[in-house]
Amino acid sequence: MSTRNFDALFAPKAIALIGASDRPASVGEVLARNLFTAGFKGPVMPVNAQRTAVRSTASYRTVAELPVDPDLAVVATAAPGVPRIIDELGRRGCRAAVVISAGFEEPGLRQALLDAARPHLLRVVGPNCMGLISPHRGINASFAHLTPRAGDLAFVSQSAAIATAVLDWADVREIGFSHVVSTGEMCDVDLGDLLDHLAVDARTRAILLYVESITNARKFMSAARIAARAKPVVVIKAGRSEEGARAAASHTGALAGADAVYDAAFRRAGMLRVDTLRELFEAVGTLASGIRPAGDRLAILTNSGGAGVLAADALSLHGGRLARLSEETLARLDAVFPAGWSRANPADTRGDTPGGVYEEALTAILEDGGQDAVLVMNCPTAIADGADAARATIAASARFRRRPVLTCWLGERAARDSRRLIAARGLPTYDTPDASVRAFLQLVDYRRNQDLLMQTPAASLVGDVDEAAGRAVIADALSRGRRVLTEPEAKTLLAAYGIPVVRTLTAASPQEAGRIAAAIGFPVALKILSPDISHKSDVGGVRLELDTPELVEEAAGQMLRLVAERRPDARVEGFTVQEMIRRPRAHELIAGVSTDPVFGPVVIVGQGGVAAEIIADRAVGLAPLNMSLASEMIGRTRVSRLLAGYRDRPAADLDALAATLVKLSQMLVDHEEIVELDINPLLADETGVIALDARVVVEPPKGAGRSRFAIQPYPDELEGALSLRGGRALRLRPIRPEDEAALIDMMERSEPEDLRLRFFAAMNRIGHAFAARLTQIDYSREMAFVAQAPDEPGQPILGVARLIIEPDEEAAEFGIMVRSDQKGRGLGYALMQAILSYARARHVGRVYAEVLAENRSMLRMAHDLGFTRRTHADDPGLYHVEIDLRAGS
Structure with a gap:
């Protein structure tokens, strides 16, 4: 990880443009125009072997002829010649280059570029990028169609087209930037390097990222966590769908990991993820207000019942909660609202509400304290003045500076001045109910993600672990050439880490299965034992509640026939016999681990059973985990609402479930060989958890050790x-x-x-x-x-x-x-x-x-x-x- 020579990149004293041109509409001409007109105070030196002047400035035939050693070079020539140019620049003392040129698909050309830069410690942005813009320094080393105004937002984009679109969008809205960087193919300077620099950049208040893929997860996570501690980092990730992920990989030449894993990574780094470019900028404005709600309870004050319903719908749809107004607060509102008002949240004041009522009502709600934020809404009417309501809202919120207040003045012409008035006082303001609620929930998500960075977890030690027993099971399977542990082996591994498992014995024949069942005690469960069958129930390989030796033998024989018919290719090694666990109030969960191609080992938890894939209720977290992180994961699942208890069903032992996830995480740390593990079902109730079935996939270690983790485990x-x-x-x-x-x-x-x-x-x-x-x-x-x-x-x-x-x-x-x-x-x-x-x-x-x-x-x-x-x-x-x-x- 390196920010070496970034002073040459962001604050150069002299710039060379290789491939400068006067030919209209050429990349070289646009680059020259931008560099010469952005206000840079130092020399800009064009290099073009065919021209003596570019934009009425002397041009040089070669890098060697430059009168001054450039700190920064912008290169826009044919790709095959770029490595030679980089070497020449390095010999002249150049320390950074932005390579605009595309066409580096030829095998070995990217590596040649890096090899040319390395001896000189020259840093390279690109290739195949839009370039770099630093308005405060008067630098526009890009082919963007405009130079943005100076501001305090840094925007880093893996897409040149998205970068230019954002610049255009921001220019109309008078949004300024500290830096804009298009990273291109990231052969050298990548997202992690830029986050490291921007985290300490005094001119940057917030960092915006457009991400298609991460090439070095460990570097990215390390830099992102540092940056997110210092200032808001908001990210939009392309490729949420399977089709989008494939398109992103094709576009960047990098492998895109599963979107749920990216989501977990952004959350773990304390960043805020948004879905659209508009939300990207809205989120920055919202976060800049400094309001940080402690939870997801929202109170709504509005002069329109319809607008209030729309906001309440959006809140419910996206996981927030309507706050409950106390009887005392309702009584205070009775005194100021007209008869027949809603007497609930949303608090509907009706359309003719004057500003004084807004102030009194907002004061009463803020003094209630039973909410985490208040959304004040106003629809334009001919009877009441929206600006008067805005001034009243500002006055009331000023007396409760620690209580978060958001505003929504609907409409355009009539509400425009009110929104400006509100924004000038530092209150976040929006023009639609859904945008308002989205902003509130972004604040909630951001606060939660920051809490993950600043949490104080309980001890994350997993207790007594027999690491040697687990290692022996894995080594034995690999020595026999097997990548999938048998069910008994998998349960031995789980038991070595203190995860409760159901007693399970193996039988080679139906007759032996019957004898073992009698020894265990009835009723029993019978399962096929095959290294080639992952989902046993799909092929008739599971029978439950068998209560005599004869029924066990009969079920085993029928199981063999069904497997031979449905999976004739599968190797059958016998059967497993296990006692039936009777926990009628237990929830069926799935817990496990997987290896993401980008971020490495991850842990998964969610609703289990035979329909686990269809229900798709899962939360993903990057390993390693501690109890706090594991508990947060559980809370993100839909099944967590059931686990909390309802009606006559007591709450499950969530600490035992969280401890299981931590133990799985520790397993990954201890055993590089584990690439996949599923416990399904994992029963959870008020007495704890127990694993009924498990599948573990292993492979010989590759020597990566702990470097395969995006976040380094405790050393x-x-x-x-x-x-x-x-x-x-x-x-x-x-x-x-x-x-x-x-x-x-x-x-x-x-x-x-x-x-x-x-x-x-x-x-x-x-x-x-x-x-x-x-x-x-x-x-x-x-x-x-x-x-x-x-x-x-x-x-x-x-x-x-x-x-x-x-x-x-x-x-x-x-x-x-x-x-x-x-x-x-x-x-x-x-x-x-x-x-x-x-x-x-x-x-x-x-x-x-x-x-x-x-x-x-x-x-x-x-x-x-x-x-x-x-x-x-x-x-x-x-x-x-x-x-x-x-x-x-």
């Missing part, structure tokens, strides 16, 4: 011990999200001065968001080691050393803190040695930090460890300390 291999002076042994391990409480305890037991020296500010209160940011880290981008005291109650954290690796992985910043009462015992020195060893293992070149001049103990330790130091250029009270880990290696 337990880094756990170890730490020895201090005097012989005291501490536990050293990477930090976990569930360490939040222990980390807060460590900081609260430290002196305020020590906290100030570490965080450069007084810390009066350590809040959840701050502590969550320190404990919920991306292990591929950051590492924090905690030192625990195993000999003290609760094993408190005594110290933390942290390393934040820059996107290009060339350098990393460290931070360290030791609990005040533990200082002077060598703990800080030991933690620094541990974090430096980790940096060396990650091949980080330089480790540095900014240290306050008064932090003498830190400066002394840095000196002892071999760090150099210099006074900070902008602050004499600050030192920059740095160590070159490559020196002497």
